[in-house]
Amino acid sequence: MEEVKSLIDGCMKGERRSQDLLYRKYASLLFGVCLRYAKNKMEAEDVLQEVFVKIYNNISSYHHDGSFEGWLRRIAVNTSITHYRKNLKHAFQEDIDNVVFQQNDPAQFNELEYTQEEMMSCIAKLPTGYRTVFNLYVVEGFMHKEIADMLNIDVNTSKSQLSRAKAYLQKELEDISKIKTTA
Amino acid sequence: MMSEEKFYQNIREQMFSYAPEVPERVYTGMRRKYAVGKFFQWNLSTFNAWYLSALVLISGATVFGWGAQEVTADRGLNNGFELMEFSTSTASVYAPALQAPACKEQKVCSNEGTCTTNIKKTCTAKDTPTPAIMENVITTPLSEESIQVTNVEAEEAVPQPIEEVQAPIETPIQKKKAKDRKLAVPVLKDNK
Incomplete structure (x- = not known):
């Protein structure tokens, strides 16, 4: 200290x-x-x-x-x-095309341990807007209202982006776990 | 299986302590950015862009200021010269310097066959081509003489009427110039 x-x-x-x-x-x-x-x-x-x-x-x-x-x-x-x-102009350009909306059952979270690198690679794959909202909400612990103010977006946009980010991340992590189990 | 909350809690913990290795180039770049930022920051205690710009401005002003002074000084000298030559009506001052041109040539022949050529050097302000610098300056007749070319009964040349010389009207600018050129006047008097 x-x-x-x-x-x-x-x-x-x-x-x-x-x-x-x-x-x-x-x-x-x-x-x-x-x-x-x-x-x-x-x-x-x-x-x-x-x-x-x-x-x-x-x-x-x-x-x-x-x-x-x-x-x-x-x-x-x-x-x-x-x-x-x-860089906001370019932030959402690729979002809609690239993201596969696949709502998984929230209860179906794999108990497999992921390394930091694996998690980081999954987070890095998220589109910029989703990634920002996900980081702010999940990692930093901000509320949707605060995130909406910070990013100049609507609260509902923040919520929807978070849910999409979660779905995307879950899918990516499942793919990793599949590879792990087969290996 | 674990709950969603627990899953994200896990992610949070892992991400919070995530500390990958930083490449060395980041430090170099950061130092450069910091130094540039400091250089452009307003700070009286260190040499920075503000000092530099002030230095450039002052030195520029000094150089151009001196340049302007020199130009003014040169101009002043020239004006003095002008003043010395033309703003006085004293013929003796510039008579030797200026060769009076032959303004008129008269040939008079008598009945007996003798001719006399009179070269009259009576130049008036009208006749004499005035140089550019002599604008608004009054010139006086320089000299008047007749030259006999042939030796036969030289006739006296009839003197041409001298144009009335007007007193120079000094404009305020000329007055100011004359004031500025005070140096030139004493020189003139001494030469006299």
């Missing part, structure tokens, strides 16, 4: 060493967040760079009153959403 505090203080003073240490400590974690929202790895790398620039520039606004990691995550999520909004 003291180590983090000294890192924060160093970053506030603009010390390069502290900035580098902060980067080494949290880059992987925040890269994971960026990857969940980004279309591909390259996009996630771009967003991560922006995230750290924002962190360095705004670290003085962190008042040690909450979790520092939470604060960093929030910056990463907000930057990812900003990035998503910038």
Whole structure:
């Protein structure tokens, strides 16, 4: 805890060493967040760079009153959403064509364990809009109203996109489990 | 089988702790972006784009300012020269410098067969081609003499009536110029 505090203080003073240490400590974690929202790895790398620039520039606004990691995550999520909004024109273009609507029985969830990589690959396959809503609702824990405000969409759109995203993800995970069981 | 809620709880946990390896190029790019951002940020304590633009503006203004001054100075000198030559009506000042052109040539022949050519060098402002810089400047007759070409009963050339010289009307701009060219006037007087 003291180590983090000294890192924060160093970053506030603009010390390069502290900035580098902060980067080494949290880059992987925040890269994971960026990857969940980004279309591909390259996009996630771009967003991560922006995230750290924002962190360095705004670290003085962190008042040690909450979790520092939470604060960093929030910056990463907000930057990812900003990035998503910038590319909003193209976000839903492929959604309707690519998604196979297959409503599975909600009770039929496989108990097979999935690795993080497998889950990530499934999430990455989701269309951008669905993926964003899914991440915000399932992983970050936002409500539909908040998601609708953040993404400038209707609450019902958020709900429908989440249900479609779930269906799509469930199907993808089932395919993986089928491969696993046959192997 | 597990419930939907448990399934997503599982996803949440897994995704929350997901921390893949970050390529080194991300750090380099981030540093560059940060440095560029800092450079364009308004900050008095470090050298940045604002300092640079101020420096460029000041140096540009200085260079062009000096250039303009030099041009003005050059112009001032020329004007002084103009003033010295033309704004005075003292013939002696510029008479040696200006060769009066032959304005009229008269040939008078008498009944006895002798001819006299009178080259009259009586130039009036009307006759003399005025240079461009002499606009609005009054010139006075330079000289009047007759040259006998033949040695037979030279006739005296009838002096041409001198055009009345009008006093120069100075416009406010000319007055201002004359003020500015104060340097030129003393030089003129000394030469006199």
